[in-house]
Amino acid sequence: MDRYFHWAECLRTRQPATTDEPCCGFWRRKVRRGGRFQAIAVFERDGDLVCVVDDREASLTWTWSPFLEAISEETYRLARAEGRFRDDLVARDGSLTTELRDCVAVLPIVKEQTNGTGRDDPASGGQS
Structure with a gap:
């Protein structure tokens, strides 16, 4: 199965991640209530899933949540370039x-x- 399938479905339906199983894609989450968003990329490297949060590699176990918001790759890259999401x-x-x-x-x-x-x-x- 395509590792980006769940992300693509979440992006298409505008629903948050609904699985406890991490999957590839571009996501965002609030740091805390009322706080800023973090940009999250999950991708495969050498057969393993890798997680990058705000340009730093992070533990996928601690980062993944079934409530992450799917975002487009363009939105992810723009947020990384500007240092924040435009609606943040x-x-x-x-x-x-x-x-x-x-x-x-x-x-x-x-x-x-x-x-x-x-x-x-x-x-x-x-x-x-």
Whole structure:
């Protein structure tokens, strides 16, 4: 059986890995809740499966999870080149990305314009 079959199926159906058995492909996972994503490549070398996490060889036993998200090889390579996934809000050093910092900077303005409710203030002619 093709070692990339399960990855291709997960990619096609947009479902997470569903097997406890590691398989070849490109994956990502969150480091921790609210944390950044890690890029994971699993491939065959000399008959053995090899796992690379963020450019470092890693233990497949500790890395593999049946909940990894399948990603395309292009997405994997782009994330490695840029040091993060484009939809990741936390940079590699743990700081907020520019996109998230820009959103956070706008929040006080939104709160002020909505009278602290998150909705338009009816008293100011807005809709609730």
